[in-house]
Amino acid sequence: MADGASRPIRAALWPALVLIALLALAPALSIWLDDPFTVKIATRIVIFAIGAVALDLTLGYAGLVSLCQAAFFGVGGYVVGILAWHQANSEAVLAGWMGSSELALTLPLAFLVAGLFAAAVGAVSLRTGGPYFIMITLAFNQMLYYGAVALQKYGGDDGLQIINPLTLFGYDISNRYKFFYLALTMLLATVLLIDRLARSRFGVVLRAAAVNETRAIAVGVAPWPYRLVAFAITGALAGLAGALLAASQQFISPADMAWDRSGDFVVMTALGGVATVWGPIIGAAAFIFTELSLSSYMQHWQLPFGLIILAIVLLLRGGLAQLVDLARGAKKGGEAVHD
Amino acid sequence: MKSATIRRCGPLTSGMDEAMLLDIRNLEAGYGAARVLFGLSLSMREGEIITLLGRNGMGKTTTVRAICGQLRPVGGEILFKGARIEAAPAHRIARLGVGLVPEGRHIFPNLSVRENIMMSAIHRPQKKESWTFERVLSFFPRLAERLNNGGSQLSGGEQQMLAIGRALMTNPDLLILDEATEGLAPIIRQQIWATLENLKKTGLSMIVIDKEVDSLESLADRHYVMEKGEIVWSGSSAELEADARVRDTYLSV
Numbered sequence: 001m002a003d004g005a006s007r008p009i010r011a012a013l014w015p016a017l018v019l020i021a022l023l024a025l026a027p028a029l030s031i032w033l034d035d036p037f038t039v040k041i042a043t044r045i046v047i048f049a050i051g052a053v054a055l056d057l058t059l060g061y062a063g064l065v066s067l068c069q070a071a072f073f074g075v076g077g078y079v080v081g082i083l084a085w086h087q088a089n090s091e092a093v094l095a096g097w098m099g100s101s102e103l104a105l106t107l108p109l110a111f112l113v114a115g116l117f118a119a120a121v122g123a124v125s126l127r128t129g130g131p132y133f134i135m136i137t138l139a140f141n142q143m144l145y146y147g148a149v150a151l152q153k154y155g156g157d158d159g160l161q162i163i164n165p166l167t168l169f170g171y172d173i174s175n176r177y178k179f180f181y182l183a184l185t186m187l188l189a190t191v192l193l194i195d196r197l198a199r200s201r202f203g204v205v206l207r208a209a210a211v212n213e214t215r216a217i218a219v220g221v222a223p224w225p226y227r228l229v230a231f232a233i234t235g236a237l238a239g240l241a242g243a244l245l246a247a248s249q250q251f252i253s254p255a256d257m258a259w260d261r262s263g264d265f266v267v268m269t270a271l272g273g274v275a276t277v278w279g280p281i282i283g284a285a286a287f288i289f290t291e292l293s294l295s296s297y298m299q300h301w302q303l304p305f306g307l308i309i310l311a312i313v314l315l316l317r318g319g320l321a322q323l324v325d326l327a328r329g330a331k332k333g334g335e336a337v338h339d
Numbered sequence: 340m341k342s343a344t345i346r347r348c349g350p351l352t353s354g355m356d357e358a359m360l361l362d363i364r365n366l367e368a369g370y371g372a373a374r375v376l377f378g379l380s381l382s383m384r385e386g387e388i389i390t391l392l393g394r395n396g397m398g399k400t401t402t403v404r405a406i407c408g409q410l411r412p413v414g415g416e417i418l419f420k421g422a423r424i425e426a427a428p429a430h431r432i433a434r435l436g437v438g439l440v441p442e443g444r445h446i447f448p449n450l451s452v453r454e455n456i457m458m459s460a461i462h463r464p465q466k467k468e469s470w471t472f473e474r475v476l477s478f479f480p481r482l483a484e485r486l487n488n489g490g491s492q493l494s495g496g497e498q499q500m501l502a503i504g505r506a507l508m509t510n511p512d513l514l515i516l517d518e519a520t521e522g523l524a525p526i527i528r529q530q531i532w533a534t535l536e537n538l539k540k541t542g543l544s545m546i547v548i549d550k551e552v553d554s555l556e557s558l559a560d561r562h563y564v565m566e567k568g569e570i571v572w573s574g575s576s577a578e579l580e581a582d583a584r585v586r587d588t589y590l591s592v
Binding site for chain 2: 201204205207208210211212214215216217218219220221222275
């Protein structure tokens with residue numbers, strides 16, 4: 001991204017673990033408040049946080065603005081939905097296999113299939129750069145969106161209902177508290193994976209190439225394969241998040257993969273603060289809270305929401321994560337020395 | 340009038356190939372319609388230090404960019420260790436052993452000093468005596484105190500040291516320094532020249548571009564003077580020092 005040069009190096013893992021620990025209290029809060037809605041919101045936050053943290057690998061570390069995240073999210077959701085549909089209708093998916101509603105199988109499959117889609121999209125999109133990359137990922141998002149609309153057998157525009165109960169290692173997972181902890185475990189895994197990648201040589205290459213591709217190449221590092229792997233990992237984790245959403249609401253529809261949903265992911269990641277693993281968690285939480293509270297007051301909640309985002313972007317250039325830095329009195333680490 | 344003192348470099352005979360580290364023949368390059376290099380030829384042996392001299396806009400940086408693969412030449416050949424590289428992608432040329440300290444330094448501002456150096460070791464060629472982290476830091480002790488600082492938090496001189504350290508870490512057989520002392524305080528410039536003298540003792544081949552001709556004369560073995568995209572003079576440090584006319588004609592600002 002353009003302001004990569006002034007982006008501070010702040011990659012602490014512990015704030016993300018604190019946030020996850022706080023989120024883990026949501027079911028207790030839900031029981032105490034006697035409000036089942038609380039845990040539903042928390043589940044939604046956790047699911048979107050997985051997609052946002054994953055997007056940060058591409059957006060924050062590699063500096064590539066992708067508008068295809070929702071499509072991979074939807075692909076993951078449809079993998080879970082379609083496999084459950086085949087089991088419910090006793091119709092073979094391929095070679096006599098009747099599908100499955102076992103999440104221990106369908107979640108990894110959703111991760112894999114979305115990752116393959118992302119690798120294919122990335123292989124083409126990463127040939128371009130800058131605004132062209134944004135446009136081509138947007139185009140792929142629309143292609144996959146209309147691809148889902150065209151799936152008449154699986155509900156087309158109306159979406160796909162999951163009617164059979166989903167299981168995890170044979171155990172019913174429809175209990176919303178159990179499901180919440182499943183999603184939270186996935187978020188923890190995502191955070192640990194992205195943090196590990198960002199600190200590795202792999203992450204160093206992504207970050208270096210984000211600010212100066214020519215110099216990365218001049219020390220012998222061609223960034224293209226690194227970016228492709230990052231894009232595929234981001235897409236695969238989006239697929240995992242989409243699979244969890246489909247499982248949690250027992251429903252997936254093309255609306256979950258519309259291009260503006262891709263924009264939402266970018267907003268969540270940027271809102272919380274790019275190039276941290278915890279910023280996107282705050283971003284996802286803030287986004288979903290704001291969406292909920294504003295939409296209960298007015299129909300056109302996007303208008304004040306847009307103003308709030310503008311204010312955050314203009315006043316806190318490091319996103320919401322910068323609030324914590326300010327509170328700690330930490331010096332902003334990225335004052336570039338210009339010659 | 341000047342022709343008496345100017346020796347044009349003729350095309351090199353192919354019999355010299357094997358001894359040459361770098362051999363550029365009739366190089367033509369430019370930016371779109373604007374041609375910058377018009378049949379430039381130069382060569383250097385392993386262990387040699389040469390300079391490119393000349394005023395601004397004569398094609399020194401363009402020559403460097405062509406060697407490093409950042410600019411595709413429209414004509415001519417570049418041989419590095421006997422292999423044609425003028426059409427090779429830039430990252431391959433770096434992996435063959437061409438290290439560049441670019442004009443303007445261009446360190447990675449969002450990486451720490453440690454990560455900046457580490458970045459260069461990822462795809463470098465393996466050598467008997469590889470540059471290690473410790474060896475780079477022994478050349479630049481100031482960087483050792485700044486390992487976890489962000490690249491953008493360094494002073495200009497420290498950034499230059501980091502840029503050189505980063506290039507060394509690629510295990511280069513040829514190190515190219517483009518205006519490595521530009522814009523630095525005199526005391527820092529002295530440190531950079533001292534570092535280059537130390538690197539010379541290790542036998543590292545270098546191409547150095549700089550405005551400080553006096554320092555270059557003591558560091559380098561031979562000099563090439565460029566004028567309008569061509570080599571118009573070449574000779575040893577002693578010859579350059581003795582030739583007031585070349586200095587006045589091509590090097591005075």
